[in-house]
Amino acid sequence: MNEASNINEVWKQAKVAAAFLNERSLSIPDRPRQLDVLLRVLRRDSPGRFLDLGCGDGLLLATVLEAFPSSTGEALDFSPPMLEQARHRLSTFGARARVVEADLQSPDWRNSVSGPYDAVVSGFAIHHLTDGRKRALYAEILELLTPGGAFVNCEHVSSPSAGIEKLFDDAMADHLWQRRTQRGETVTRDQVLHEFLTRPDRAANICAPVEAQCQWLRDVGYREVDCFWKYFELAIFGGRKTN
Numbered sequence: 517m518n519e520a521s522n523i524n525e526v527w528k529q530a531k532v533a534a535a536f537l538n539e540r541s542l543s544i545p546d547r548p549r550q551l552d553v554l555l556r557v558l559r560r561d562s563p564g565r566f567l568d569l570g571c572g573d574g575l576l577l578a579t580v581l582e583a584f585p586s587s588t589g590e591a592l593d594f595s596p597p598m599l600e601q602a603r604h605r606l607s608t609f610g611a612r613a614r615v616v617e618a619d620l621q622s623p624d625w626r627n628s629v630s631g632p633y634d635a636v637v638s639g640f641a642i643h644h645l646t647d648g649r650k651r652a653l654y655a656e657i658l659e660l661l662t663p664g665g666a667f668v669n670c671e672h673v674s675s676p677s678a679g680i681e682k683l684f685d686d687a688m689a690d691h692l693w694q695r696r697t698q699r700g701e702t703v704t705r706d707q708v709l710h711e712f713l714t715r716p717d718r719a720a721n722i723c724a725p726v727e728a729q730c731q732w733l734r735d736v737g738y739r740e741v742d743c744f745w746k747y748f749e750l751a752i753f754g755g756r757k758t759n
């Protein structure tokens with residue numbers, strides 16, 4: 517196990533999974549807008565079979581299964597507490613949803629899923645892999661897509677400078693502080709910023725620039741590659757397989 521994969525293991529801890537699901541998942545700025553962009557990109561083709569990589573509690577798969585009532589999908593993660601939450605959330609879809617345990621750090625994850633897929637989605641997960649693994653994964657996803665199929669990645673990307681990274685950290689602190697004070701918590705904005713900067717899973721982030729990642733997608737053969745939405749370090753980008 518290399519250093520990056522060791523740090524990544526933090527996601528298997530129940531308290532890290534719970535902190536994300538209870539505190540931050542729904543508090544990500546503009547989450548409704550992000551889901552809207554995701555669905556708009558996918559709606560072009562009304563996909564029937566989905567895969568959600570690094571699914572957490574299955575929010576993205578649940579969103580697309582609701583939007584496309586005759587679709588089915590698989591949700592993959594490597595964290596037992598996340599998988600438990602995903603099973604719970606997705607149980608409402610019965611046989612339309614399957615939850616899969618696999619580690620994206622190895623190309624063997626493909627042995628656990630049953631493609632091809634009309635669309636592969638991912639939310640804030642792939643930045644936990646090294647840049648080399650991200651590029652390889654983008655090619656592995658392309659192989660699993662049907663002709664014309666889409667890959668849409670809602671992702672934490674890197675800032676081009678420390679100054680711009682600080683704009684993101686401040687925007688997140690303002691946003692989270694507002695959410696927490698609105699629900700009646702007594703907490704200072706500095707405390708919220710400190711907690712955001714010292715969260716245990718932060719060290720597991722290996723963020724890469726969105727421009728570079730779009731180029732990696734083109735390099736491995738995706739077409740119509742674009743960054744569909746961006747707010748500082750939060751971006752939605754992706755592409756399609758040739759028809």
Ligand SMILES: C[S@@+](CC[C@H](N)C(=O)[O-])C[C@H]1O[C@@H](n2cnc3c(N)ncnc32)[C@H](O)[C@@H]1O
Pocket residue numbers: 524527528536541569570571572573574575576592593594595598618619620621638639640641642644
């Ligand atoms: C920030 S959470 C996002 C969860 C969900 N996709 C969402 O958008 O709310 C990141 C997820 O990626 C998963 N993850 C991180 N590294 C992974 C890996 N190597 N293989 C599979 N899943 C991984 C974590 O367990 C966690 O559920």
